[in-house]
Amino acid sequence: MTVTVSACGLTLRYGAARALDDVSVRLGRGVTGLLGPNGAGKTTLLRVLATAVPADTGAFTVLGHDPGTARGRQEVRRALGYLPQTPGFHPDFTPFEFVDYVAILKELTDRAARHREVRRVLEQVGLGEVRGKRIKKLSGGMRQRVALAAALVGDPGFLVLDEPTVGLDPEQRLRFRELIADAGEDRTVLLSTHQTEDVAMLCHRVLVMAAGRIRFDGTPAELAARADGRVWSSTARDPGAKAGWRTGTGAFRNVGDPPEGADLLEPTLEDGYLLTLDDDLAEVTA
Amino acid sequence: MRSWFARAWSGAALVVPVWRMLPWRALGAAGAVGLLPVALARVSGARPGPLETLVLVRGAVLALALGLAFLLDDPARHTTAPVPARRALRVALRAALVAPVAALWWTAVLLLAPGSGRPPVGDVTLEAATACVLAVAAATVALRHFDEPEPGRGVATTLLAGAVLAPLLLPARWALFVAPADPRWAAAHERWAWVLAGAVVVGAAQLREPLVRRPVLRSPCGTSGPSRTC
Numbered sequence: 001m002t003v004t005v006s007a008c009g010l011t012l013r014y015g016a017a018r019a020l021d022d023v024s025v026r027l028g029r030g031v032t033g034l035l036g037p038n039g040a041g042k043t044t045l046l047r048v049l050a051t052a053v054p055a056d057t058g059a060f061t062v063l064g065h066d067p068g069t070a071r072g073r074q075e076v077r078r079a080l081g082y083l084p085q086t087p088g089f090h091p092d093f094t095p096f097e098f099v100d101y102v103a104i105l106k107e108l109t110d111r112a113a114r115h116r117e118v119r120r121v122l123e124q125v126g127l128g129e130v131r132g133k134r135i136k137k138l139s140g141g142m143r144q145r146v147a148l149a150a151a152l153v154g155d156p157g158f159l160v161l162d163e164p165t166v167g168l169d170p171e172q173r174l175r176f177r178e179l180i181a182d183a184g185e186d187r188t189v190l191l192s193t194h195q196t197e198d199v200a201m202l203c204h205r206v207l208v209m210a211a212g213r214i215r216f217d218g219t220p221a222e223l224a225a226r227a228d229g230r231v232w233s234s235t236a237r238d239p240g241a242k243a244g245w246r247t248g249t250g251a252f253r254n255v256g257d258p259p260e261g262a263d264l265l266e267p268t269l270e271d272g273y274l275l276t277l278d279d280d281l282a283e284v285t286a
Numbered sequence: 287m288r289s290w291f292a293r294a295w296s297g298a299a300l301v302v303p304v305w306r307m308l309p310w311r312a313l314g315a316a317g318a319v320g321l322l323p324v325a326l327a328r329v330s331g332a333r334p335g336p337l338e339t340l341v342l343v344r345g346a347v348l349a350l351a352l353g354l355a356f357l358l359d360d361p362a363r364h365t366t367a368p369v370p371a372r373r374a375l376r377v378a379l380r381a382a383l384v385a386p387v388a389a390l391w392w393t394a395v396l397l398l399a400p401g402s403g404r405p406p407v408g409d410v411t412l413e414a415a416t417a418c419v420l421a422v423a424a425a426t427v428a429l430r431h432f433d434e435p436e437p438g439r440g441v442a443t444t445l446l447a448g449a450v451l452a453p454l455l456l457p458a459r460w461a462l463f464v465a466p467a468d469p470r471w472a473a474a475h476e477r478w479a480w481v482l483a484g485a486v487v488v489g490a491a492q493l494r495e496p497l498v499r500r501p502v503l504r505s506p507c508g509t510s511g512p513s514r515t516c
Contacts, residue, residue: 052367077370088361090307101303105369
């Protein structure tokens, strides 16, 4: 793997709470998923890597640039596309005007070339038809696509996406998956999400964060494999299971430590994720 | 070289979008609220004394300052946080675009203020400039220390509280809000100048985007998890 983003020992405190606790990670090209419960530190990690906030300690490089210096941070920002968790817009702007504004902020200096680039990204995210409509008149999914277009403008080498599919309907999510998969073809994409399905479908690698630390780093298949032999079916909810629910077939799907002779099932990424967090909690408690 | 050119070019290209995203509604309302009593006093033919005129002018200044508290409100703040165009450039551009409008408005206030009781123009202009710069400086502080994309309401509330409390709490030797006939008028305006200088320094200092990483007090190469790679 060619390393494009490398972070070492990132720590960031909010008061007494450690939002990031000695996080180290290396990313290469392709889409890397970042999973974790609320408050795990995912957004903080993304904001630090996007140079929106500095870490208290630690260092990182993006595409060979060190944001610890003013010049390095400028270079990182020139190579960066960032979609925040709650993107905001100037509602009276059209998608074209807003993305053009972001393109100016990204120092795309030639007006004609910039306008071509804005049209290209708006076409790419499927907003070519509505590029002259006011953002306030667009649906939530379309606004999210405006934010993605703003992140993509200037063809950044490192794309940071913070829960881009939240609040989207299934069709819009599929559309977003396509866009993110396309974006990951030739650049580094770090995708924070609560949707394990998105990670399973999109990512060649997944990181799991909890309590400000990276708890798992591997492929989606390796994360799912963590639940090998720990998912089983039963006719009633197994009281020994860490999680269990009735499925559409009427049988119960249980996750945890199965009893002797249990009817084992193929684990999913979600099972692996649940057990990783649970094992981690048990470790912390112990 | 590239950086200077890019910065200068970005500044020029940003003029139109930044002009459009200025909080014109808040500024317009504040300007109207400030101007209205002065205009009414003028058109009604009332002859307010110097103290009443000063109160009208200071009220207008306070209204404008409250409007300027919204100057840096930016709903797209998070979307545009990590971009190469520096925060200082964007703030300076907003201030530069609103400054001529504020100057025109201030000229109108002075022209409308009844001539007989009009306070010394230079001194009240210093007060007005201080209040406006203070408002923008307070907005830069909010921008730096809070995550809120539109901190204007909080900044305006704080300013209003400050404007109400300052005359009540400031000791006599630090008084700022004195009448033209008061022997402390000149000294008070020296203090206004100091406040203006302080606001400029604080505002400018807040525009720096910190790179600060506190010194690493331990080895950055301990292990914390499976992704530890250094």
